[in-house]
Amino acid sequence: MNAHTPMTAPLLTVRGLKKHFGGVKALDGVDLQIRPGEVHALVGENGAGKSTLIKVLTGLHFPTDGEITFQGAGFVPGQPQWSKEAGIQVVHQEFNLLEHLSIAENISIEALPKTRWGFLDKAEMRARAVQALDLVGLGGISTQRPISSLGIAHKQLVEIARALQTDSNLLILDEPTATLTEREKDNLFQIVAQAKARGVSVLFVSHHLDEVFAHCDRVTVFRNGRTVTTEDIAKTSPEAVVAHMVGRHVDHTARETRAHDLGAVVLSTQNLISSANTTGHGVSVEVRAGEILGIAGLVGAGRTEFLRAIFAADTPAGGTVQMDGAAVSFHGPRDAIDAGIGFVTEDRKLEGLILEMSIAANTSMVNLKSLFPKGWMAARTEADQAATYGRKFGLKYGKTGDAAASLSGGNQQKVVLSKWLANSPRVLLLDEPTRGVDVGAKFEIYKILRELAAEGVAMIIVSSELPELMALSDQIAVMSNHQIAGTLERDSFAEEAILKFAYGQAQ
C-alpha cells in the first residue's frame, strides 16, 4: 500500500493540455496529476472543461496541444480502443448501454468471448457477467435480463460493472451519483473504496462537494478550461474550493444601476412543474415589466425545463402560468407566442436557427405569417426587416441572403434575438443567451437586453455564468433539483451565496 507515499511516480500526468473547437477554447492549458491508488476529484463550474478532459483521455476528442504521460510513458489518445487497452475505463454521465440486449451481452460487448468454432461463448459471457455484477453488489440479478427492464440506478451499476470487469488502472466516474438514491450512493462509494484498495486510481467528477470531501484524497479545480489548483482534501475546505471555482477575478461585466422603474407583474408561475420534474414540487416566480429575473443553478437543476414549461415547448406536468394576473393555458409554442412570449433557446443550432437558410428567412421565422398575411412572400420586405435589425444590433454580415451558418456565434445569436423581437414580445425567456459567443458580442448582447428592459420587456434569463447573471438581473432565483433553493436581491448578489444554494448546502 503505497497510495499515501507522494514519492511514487504518478499514474497519469497531463501537462498543458489544450482542446480548441474552432474559436472556443474548451481546454486552454490543463494540468492534472493522478497518483496510483488515489481517489482524485475533479470539480469546476459548468463549462469549465471537465467533460472535455474526459473525452480527450478516453479517445473521443483528439487534443489540440499538450502532453499526457500514462504509466511513465507518453500517451497519445485518439481512439477509444487505445485508451481501453491502456487501462482507462470510464463511466459516462449518459448511458452507453444497448437497451435491447441482455446484461451479460452488455458487459461483454467490448470483447465478446468466442468458442473454438467462432460462435458466441454464452457460458463464458454469463460467468463474466456474474463476476462483474458481484463487484457492484448486484449478485442476485439474472444476467439474461434485457437492459430495458432495469431501473435507472441499476443501469448505472451495470455500466460501472462493465467498467470494473477489465482490470483497469484508471477508472473515471463522470457524475456517477446524479441518478442514485442514498443507499445506492453508499454502495457506489464502497465499490470505489474497493477499487482503490486494489490499487486502481479513480478520477471522480462531481458537482457534489459533500461527496468529494467524504470520499476523495485530492481535488483539482478547473475554471474556464484551465487548472486553478490541486489540493489535498485534508488541507482544504468546501468554501476554499468554491472560491477557486468562482475565481477572484472581478469580471468587466460592470453592474449598471437600473434607471427605469418596474411595471406591474406581467408573467408569473404558480407551482409550475416541468415534464422532467419528478419531485412533485414546482416553481413559482414572477417577473415585472422591465425586470430581469436571473435563474442560476447547476446543469440538471431543471432550469431549461422550467423555461420550456412556461413556453409550452413541453407540456407541463402541473401548475399554472399567469399573464397580467389571469391564468393562461398554452397548448404549444404558438399560444405562448400569441400571448407575447419569446424564447431564445439554449441550443442555437438545434432549436434557434435554421443554419442553411438565409439571415432574412431566419429573422422572419417567428412573424412570417403576420409579415405576409396572404401567404405570398416578398423578398424585399423580408430583407428590409433583416437589415433593420442588422443595423440596430450591429450585425456583422455580408448580405441578408447569406446563410445563417456564415455568421459567427455572437452574430447568430443576434439573429435569434431579432427574430423574437420582430414579433414585439412582452416577455422574453432566454436560455444561456451568450453561450459560445465571443466577448465583444457578449457585451453587445448585454446592451440589447438592458435596452429591452428599459423599454418595458420582462425577461427571465437562465445562465451558468454567474458574472453575467449578476450584471444583468434585478433578482436571481437559484434552482436546485427542480426547486427554487433560494432567491437573492440585487444588493445581496454574491457568487458564494449563489453556489451555496445551487449545491444545496444552504439547508
Next chain:
Amino acid sequence: MQTATNLAPDAPDLKSNRLTLRYVLQHAGIGLALLILVIFFSIASEHFLTAGNITNILTQITINLILAVGMTFVILIGGIDLSVGSVLAFAGVVAGKVITLSGFSDGTLITMAVLAGLGTGVICGLMNGLISAWWGLPSFIITLGMLNIARGAALHVADARTIYSFPFSFEEFGSIMIFGVPILFLLALALVAVAWVVLNFTVFGRMVYGIGNNEEAVRLAGHNVMFYKVGAFAICGACAGLAALAYMARLNISSPIAGIAFELDAIAAVIIGGTSLAGGRGSVLGTLMGAFIIGVLANGLILMGLNDFMRQMITGLVIIVAVIVDYYRARFSTT
C-alpha cells in the same frame, strides 16, 4: 476595437474558392450532366436528335415528372412516399369508373372524373400525412402500407379488369400536340412552374424547407408543423391523381396494374435532381432536370442498341452517383 476583427472567424471560408465549387455543384451540375448526355447521344445515334424522337422523350417522361413534382415536396420535408405508383392506379380506376358512367354528357363525365381522380389521390396523401405526422412514424413504413392498400383497392374497384372506351373528346385531348410538344408534357411543365412558385414565394414553401432543415426550430417559432407535413403529402397525392389522369388521356385505358414501381423513378428523379433525401435542400427545377436525365438515358441507351436490362443497370448507377455527389454537396454547405 480589438473585438470587431475576430467576430466571424469562419465567414471568409465560405466565400473563398469553396463557394465556387459548391456553386457549380449546386446550380450547373445537373444541367451540365444533362447537356453532356444529350451531346453524347446525338453523336452516338443519328436518330436521337430528331423531332420525332424528342416528342417521344417528352411523352415518356411526362407521368414520371408529375409524380416527381409531388415527391419533391415530401422529400423536402424529410419524408418519402412509396405509394404514388399504387395511388396512380387507384385514382385511375376510380376516375375510369366515373368517366364510363352512362347518362351524363361528356363534359360532365370528364369534370367528374378529374375531380374523382384528384380527390382519390388527395385522400390517399392525406392519410399518409396524417398517420405519419400524428404518431411521428416514419413515412417510409406508412406509405409502404399505403402502397399495398391502394393497389388492393384499385384491383378491387376495377374487379381486376382494365377500364376503357372513354369519351372521345377525352381521348382526343391526350394526343394533342403543340408544335410537336405533347400537351400533357406542357401541363406537367406548368405544374413544375406552379410548384416552383409555391416553394419559393409562399409561406407554405418556406415552411416546407424550414421543416426539412430543422423541424424543432420551426415548431418553437410557433408554426403548426403537422399542417405543413400533411400538406406536403396531400400535394404528393394530388400529383399522383393528376398523373393517373395523364395516364388515362395518353393510353385511353385505366388499369389496376398501372404504375407498378413508378415511385422508384419518381424518387430517382428527385434525388438525381439534387434534392437531399435528408430534407430541407433541393429544388423542383432540379427535379425537372432529374426526370429529363432518366428519360434521356432510357431513350438514348435503347437507340444505341442496349437492351432494357442494361438501361436499368445504368440508371441505377446514375442514382448512386447522384447520391455521392449530394454527399459532397452537403459537406460543402456545412463546412
